[in-house]
Amino acid sequence: MAVPLVTVRDLGRSFDVSDPLVQRLITRAPRRSVRAVDGVSFEVQTGTTFAIVGESGCGKSTVTRLVAGLDTPSEGEVVLAARLGVRPRLQMVFQDPVGSLNPRWRVGRSIAEPMPAAMDAAARRARVAQLLETVGLATTDAVKFPHEFSGGQRQRIAIARALAAEADLLLLDEPTSALDVSVQAQVLNLLKDLQDSFGLTYLFISHNLAVVRFMADRLAIMYLGRIVEEGPAETLFDAPAHPYTRKLLETVPDVDNPRRERDAPAFDVPSPLNLPPGCSFCPRCPLVTDLCRRERPVLRDRANGTRVACHAVTG
Amino acid sequence: MSRSPSFLRRSLDSDLVWRLRQAPAAVLSACVLVVMVVCAVAAPLIAPHTPFDPGTLNLMDSRLPPAWVQGGSATYLLGTDEQGRDVLSTIFYGMRISLAVGVAAVLLSVVIGVTLGLIAGWFGGWVDTLIMRLGDVQLSFPTIMIAFFIDGIAKAVMPPDLNQATRFYVVILAIGVADWVQFARTVRAATMIEKNRDYAAAARLSRVPGIRILFTHVLPNTLGPVIILATLGLGVAILTEAILSFLGLGMPPTQPSLGALIRVGNDLLLSGEWWISMFPGLALVLLVLSVNIFGDWLRDALNPRLK
Ligand SMILES: Nc1ncnc2c1ncn2[C@@H]1O[C@H](COP(=O)(O)OP(=O)(O)OP(=O)(O)O)[C@@H](O)[C@H]1O
Ligand SMILES: [Mg+2]
Numbered sequence: 001m002a003v004p005l006v007t008v009r010d011l012g013r014s015f016d017v018s019d020p021l022v023q024r025l026i027t028r029a030p031r032r033s034v035r036a037v038d039g040v041s042f043e044v045q046t047g048t049t050f051a052i053v054g055e056s057g058c059g060k061s062t063v064t065r066l067v068a069g070l071d072t073p074s075e076g077e078v079v080l081a082a083r084l085g086v087r088p089r090l091q092m093v094f095q096d097p098v099g100s101l102n103p104r105w106r107v108g109r110s111i112a113e114p115m116p117a118a119m120d121a122a123a124r125r126a127r128v129a130q131l132l133e134t135v136g137l138a139t140t141d142a143v144k145f146p147h148e149f150s151g152g153q154r155q156r157i158a159i160a161r162a163l164a165a166e167a168d169l170l171l172l173d174e175p176t177s178a179l180d181v182s183v184q185a186q187v188l189n190l191l192k193d194l195q196d197s198f199g200l201t202y203l204f205i206s207h208n209l210a211v212v213r214f215m216a217d218r219l220a221i222m223y224l225g226r227i228v229e230e231g232p233a234e235t236l237f238d239a240p241a242h243p244y245t246r247k248l249l250e251t252v253p254d255v256d257n258p259r260r261e262r263d264a265p266a267f268d269v270p271s272p273l274n275l276p277p278g279c280s281f282c283p284r285c286p287l288v289t290d291l292c293r294r295e296r297p298v299l300r301d302r303a304n305g306t307r308v309a310c311h312a313v314t315g
Numbered sequence: 316m317s318r319s320p321s322f323l324r325r326s327l328d329s330d331l332v333w334r335l336r337q338a339p340a341a342v343l344s345a346c347v348l349v350v351m352v353v354c355a356v357a358a359p360l361i362a363p364h365t366p367f368d369p370g371t372l373n374l375m376d377s378r379l380p381p382a383w384v385q386g387g388s389a390t391y392l393l394g395t396d397e398q399g400r401d402v403l404s405t406i407f408y409g410m411r412i413s414l415a416v417g418v419a420a421v422l423l424s425v426v427i428g429v430t431l432g433l434i435a436g437w438f439g440g441w442v443d444t445l446i447m448r449l450g451d452v453q454l455s456f457p458t459i460m461i462a463f464f465i466d467g468i469a470k471a472v473m474p475p476d477l478n479q480a481t482r483f484y485v486v487i488l489a490i491g492v493a494d495w496v497q498f499a500r501t502v503r504a505a506t507m508i509e510k511n512r513d514y515a516a517a518a519r520l521s522r523v524p525g526i527r528i529l530f531t532h533v534l535p536n537t538l539g540p541v542i543i544l545a546t547l548g549l550g551v552a553i554l555t556e557a558i559l560s561f562l563g564l565g566m567p568p569t570q571p572s573l574g575a576l577i578r579v580g581n582d583l584l585l586s587g588e589w590w591i592s593m594f595p596g597l598a599l600v601l602l603v604l605s606v607n608i609f610g611d612w613l614r615d616a617l618n619p620r621l622k
Contacts, residue, residue: 070516092520100513104535110514114521158517165521 003081004043005088005169005201006050006067012075013037013062036062038225040076041299044218046168047195049202051212051233053248054222060205061095063222064171067203068092083168091162092171095205097154097178101146107157108142114165131160136186152178159187163194173205188214209249213237221245224280227299231306241306241313243285279311287312334616341612344605351602355414358407363392366400366408367569373399381590394590397583402590405576406598412572413602416486416565417553421545423491424552428498429534429541435499436506437529447503450496458555462489466564479567486565490555497544505537512536543617546610550603557599573599 018024018031037059044050052060065071067078068090080088091114094100101110111131112124119127129139135156146154155178162170172191176184188211194200206212212219216233221244229242240246278293279285285292291311299309335341354361365371377399380386393402435446453461469485470478478485509515510533518528557574559565561581566572568579573595580592 065516068516068520070519089522090520092517094513094517096513100517102514102532102536113518113523161517 002045005046005081006044006203007079007081008040008042008063008067008076009079010076011037011040011063011066011073011078013059013066013071014074035225037066037073040222040225040227042218042220042227042230044169044201044203046081046201047199048217049195049204049215051204051206051216051219052222053206053209053212053219056207058222059225060222061173064092064173064203064205068171080169088168089165090169090171091165091167093155093158093162093173093175095173095177097151097158100158101154103146106143106145107149110146111142111157111161111164114161114167127164128160131164132157134163134190135160136183152180152183155179156183156187166198167200169201169203171203174207175204176211177207184211191215221248226280226309227307228281228310229306229308230299231302231304235304235306239304241302241308242310243287243312244281247284279309285312331616335612338612338616340608344608344612347601347605348609351410351598351605352414354407355410358404358411362401362404362407363390364401364404366404375399380588393594394588396580396591397588402594405571406573406595409571409573409576409595410598410602412483412566412570413553413556413574413599416483416490416556416572417549419487420490420494420552420556421548423487424494424548425498425541425545427492428495429502429537431495432499432502433506433529433534433537436503437510437525437533439507443503446499450499453493454496458490458493458551459558461493462486462555462559463564465489465492466559479569482565482567483570486556486559489559490552493555494548494552497548498541501540501544502537505540506533509533509536539617543610543614546613547607550606550610553599553603553606573602 012035014033014035016031016033018033019027019029023029024031040059040063042050052063054060062071066073069078070092080090082088101107108125108128111128115124115127125142128142132139132141137153137156137160141149141157146157149157155175159175162172170191175191176187179187191200191202192215195202202215204212204215206215213233218231219233219236220227220230221236221242222228223244229236229240229245236245237249240249278291278295279288279297282288282292287310289311295311297309297311299307301307302313303315335345359365376388376391376395377397381392381394381402391401391403393406395401396405431446431450435443466485466489469481469489473481510528512532515528515532518532519525553573556565556572557577560572560574561578563578566575568575571579576595577592577599580588580590580595583591
């Protein structure tokens with residue numbers, strides 16, 4: 001098998017969220033830290049889309065920032081495979097469309113920023129116009145400032161900027177969450193086309209399982225900083241094994257049978273501040289046993305090519 | 316391609332101008348400020364007399380009261396001082412010096428403060444600690460004391476005639492150096508936020524060199540509060556200069572600022588010639604007051620949290 005473009009090994013990231021020193025001395029509170037990412041390992045093959053799914057706060061953005069090198073891991077490592085001795089170029093579409101554009105720059109300038117320095121002004125302008133059209137904006141929008149756009153439009157500008165670099169790896173942190181359905185479909189189709197024509201690699205984060213199903217080749221389900229299940233997207237959608245994956249897929253509206261009885265999603269997520277010793281999904285798990293409360297399950301390979309971290313799953 | 320509207324058009328439509336129209340006190344202070352700045356800058360053209368040209372002075376005309384007082388003369392609207400210089404003209408020239416010293420001193424503080432603040436916020440670590448502790452130490456001395464100190468050094472190291480000639484620059488240095496800390500603190504805090512913004516991260520991913528990110532992304536986004544602080548700082552700088560001059564440590568009598576004029580007139584106050592110090596004093600109050608009102612308004616108008 002080819003060398004994966006991205007290899008993530010045992011990645012961990014803790015954030016210190018202690019009170020300030022003086023306050024801690026007064027209240028005698030101990031230091032506290034959040035384990036945002038814990039023992040995450042996966043590989044992304046060149047030319048494929050690897051998607052990460054999980055509820056808010058489970059550490060998806062943190063993983064993305066670690067892969068991008070914008071943050072340093074507390075444990076583990078991220079290895080990007082060099083191609084012909086050149087570091088792969090990567091670009092990112094950030095989750096928050098407000099902070100991702102410099103408010104004092106006309107958006108055309110922002111979009112042109114990743115373009116090669118050798119490119120002359122006319123070529124840049126032409127490329128900016130072309131990219132703006134690609135993401136469904138007017139070419140005249142290049143001279144406007146970010147505050148003149150809506151959140152969804154800004155997200156599209158950020159996508160245009162990420163595409164401008166012709167990067168090998170695109171880190172897409174909920175790139176379409178602020179877009180309406182038609183624009184979303186347009187952007188997703190564009191990403192697919194680009195992948196087919198240029199062999200781009202995507203690390204794709206989304207809440208929307210329908211979108212993930214459309215985009216992903218492989219899929220990882222995260223829960224409180226850990227991967228609970230990982231494998232080829234199709235297999236996971238057809239035969240989810242981990243109780244959390246099954247719960248997630250259940251909460252996707254069922255088109256064929258909309259009135260089917262479904263569990264109301266439980267919201268007693270344990271805080272990442274004080275994780276229970278066993279499996280962190282225990283409090284919500286229908287299959288919980290004593291073993292689960294005592295011992296944390298490790299991610300293990302299954303016969304169907306997926307990996308799962310659960311005591312209750314056999315095979 | 317649609318052209319963006321002209322700069323003038325955009326300025327007139329801007330939020331800032333709209334806000335100015337909503338605040339009569341700010342409009343008034345802005346007008347007073349404009350008039351005073353014009354009088355100061357154009358003093359050689361519009362002052363009725365040339366008070367610092369000894370050839371035009373007439374000792375017979377010394378200590379004349381203002382025109383509307385018994386014994387006053389219409390030639391000297393606000394009267395004359397003991398050397399026969401026209402008070403109104405000396406005020407114009409004095410404002411010129413007060414404003415020049417104030418603006419230059421604030422610019423110096425801004426340059427020092429913004430540079431050190433950027434360095435501290437960008438590099439962090441011990442560089443940050445060193446710069447900010449230095450600022451803390453400096454803040455524990457009153458501005459005026461630091462100005463005294465620099466003034467003292469300048470007097471000690473320079474011969475008297477050179478000292479006279481360089482007075483102007485020494486005063487600027489003394490006031491400017493004393494005031495950088497507030498700018499450094501503001502810029503440092505903003506830098507630490509801006510350098511972690513997503514647009515700075517995007518630039519880093521595009522392999523834009525750090526120094527370019529610092530100057531094109533971070534610096535422009537830290538300058539908003541600096542402009543406000545600088546406006547408010549201008550009032551303080553003008554006052555500090557006036558105090559220094561009043562105490563005899565600022566501008567020399569041959570090149571008097573408003574403060575120096577007040578000092579000279581002060582000696583004659585008890586002998587009844589109140590106008591010699593009163594009018595420069597009023598000019599000083601009016602100048603500083605309008606700068607402060609305008610600065611206050613600017614702070615509110617530009618503060619997004621008060622909108
Ligand atoms: N800089 C930080 N300092 C402290 N805690 C942080 C920091 N960044 C993230 N965290 C914590 O790490 C956890 C994971 O955050 P992250 O942003 O990765 O979640 P996410 O999966 O992207 O969520 P969402 O879907 O809402 O974007 C959260 O509990 C968050 O509070
Ligand atoms: Mg996120």
